[in-house]
Amino acid sequence: MELTPVTEATRIILENTIDYGTEYVPFDSANRRVLAEPLVADRDFPPFDRVTMDGIAIQWQSYVNGQRSFRIESTQTAGETQQTLTDSNACIEVMTGTSLPVNTNLVIRYEDLEIKEGVAHLKTTVNEGQNIHYRGEDRMVGKIIIEPNTPLGPPEIAIAASIGATRIGVKKLPTVVIITSGDELVSVEQTPLSHQIRSSNVHCIATLLKEYQINVDFIHIPDDLSTTQQTIQIALTQYDVLILCGGVSQGKKDFIPKALQAEGVEKYFHKLSQQPGKPFWFGRKGNNVVFALPGNPVSSFMCARRYFIPWLRKSLGLSPMDTMYAALSEDYTYTSPLTYFLQVQLFQEGATLMARPITGHGSGDFANLVNTQGFLELPKEKNEFHRGEIFPLWRYDFGS
Structure with a gap:
């Protein structure tokens, strides 16, 4: 199967964003939401000298x-x-x-x-x-104070209060469910047997979405084709976005692609020219968008951060996050002909943001993420990378 390049996958995903409309919420509940309509001065700012x-x-x-x-x-x-x-x-x-x-x-x-x-x-x-x-020195009555598509924070909430906007129009959030599969997974509350692990991917991805005030529902399904298909069928009627973790590779119990096809979800791509996260599947059925991520925790986190968050931001009318770059702090060699998302530790060297490779033990080594702060995107066109070379950086946090 031909692998889809990272740039092509990015284009396809961003061409399939959806505007979910507008809803009105109390102004003091709108923190971290996205403004859908302008906030206009109801009188001069300030209203007197x-x-x-x-x-x-x-x-x-x-x-x-x-x-x-x-x-x-x-x-x-x-x-x-x-x-x-x-x-x-x-x-x-x-x-x-x-x-x-x-x-x-x-x-x-x-x-x-x-x-x-x-x-x-x-x-x-x-x-x-x-x-x-002086009166009107900041804004005159009738002038826009805050433009649409602005993320709301403390200053914007204060503006809403000052103009008496008790309810404000914000971008409606998509409803999202995270569906995990795998007989080896148990809930966080359980004590796993020697051949089991606690489910962690869902909580990692859910935390990413909470940055945008999205609360997700969780569903876990066993490794069974019929149950998988029935679950996806129901989820497509109840949620705007399905994020699936696991079951998308070539194992004998990887039923997700087959179940999605049976439920009429159009596949836009399956398997990317990247590591980690190669088996990533993306598709759509009407206004339902499906992100089927690999089950390995580093892979699912990387794909959610690299692809889902940009899709969500564009769907909400937010501008893309500024592309960040960092320079390698040492030479690095990667021999596979794939785009490689290298886990890195960040530090400053003068005015330059430096990235120190911290490779860990593969896409199952979730613990390694706590020792790093981002993924450095290394192009597939080469396999030897030198100290001082600069590459795109995908930070884990959103404060940067």
């Missing part, structure tokens, strides 16, 4: 005319109704956040004053308009 320092408000002309001492006429604090300066040679004490009093156009902070017996004496030079945040 705002004082930015505690001090006094005066008329600039009185300073120009030589005035350096100002009788305190009154005090205005944040939240109080705007006052009016009646004596042009006097001042009004003002606090940060209050609206600028009428007939004033300059705020002098307390640090630049000496106040004695109700008179503020100036100790330094000042400038017209200082310490004032």
Whole structure:
């Protein structure tokens, strides 16, 4: 069987993204969701000429005319109704956040004053308009503050609150199920027998999806063709996305490809020119998208990070994550004619991000992942790689 190149697989997957529409959620429940419609200023930002320092408000002309001492006429604090300066040679004490009093156009902070017996004496030079945040200076009423397809975080939630957007439109998330297969797998709560292992892939991939606020359901099926087909048939009616782990290679109990075909899922590719993750299967049936990942934990994690997350981001309207690069810290040789995703330990060497190979013991060595921070994508066109050569990096975390 001809292997699909990594670049071709990437193109196919990203051509099969799906917009799942819009839903409305309370603004304070929208953290880490993706905005589906613009957030617009319902009034000027700020809505009034705002004082930015505690001090006094005066008329600039009185300073120009030589005035350096100002009788305190009154005090205005944040939240109080705007006052009016009646004596042009006097001042009004003002606090940060209050609206600028009428007939004033300059705020002098307390640090630049000496106040004695109700008179503020100036100790330094000042400038017209200082310490004032002018009305509409940030955004004018009706202007877009946050564009659609923006991921929402604390600043964006604060903006929603400030414009009174109690419910906001966000990109609807796909419903996702992770289906594992393999008679050797038992649940985390169980004590495995000598020939069994606890199921870990599902929790690794589920954690990836939680970064995007997607909560997944889990299904485990035995190595049985009929049960596999029935499970996939039901899952296709209940979920938008099926992520399968295991059962996609050439073993006698690898029933997933046959069951998917029987249920009418169109295969777009099966087996990639890569290691780990060579048996990866991808297909679609209508609006159902199926990612059938290899069962080995490093393979399934790599495929989920390298292919599923970019698909999800594009489906949600997010821009692609910036491609990161790192330089090999030492020479490395890889003899197979496949794209190789090398596990690496990252560190800085001056201004350069360096990648130290930490190969582990194959795609079943899940423990090795905790000693590394990413996969360095080495091209299949060569097998000898030298210190200082730079290659694409797929970090495990999303903060980079």
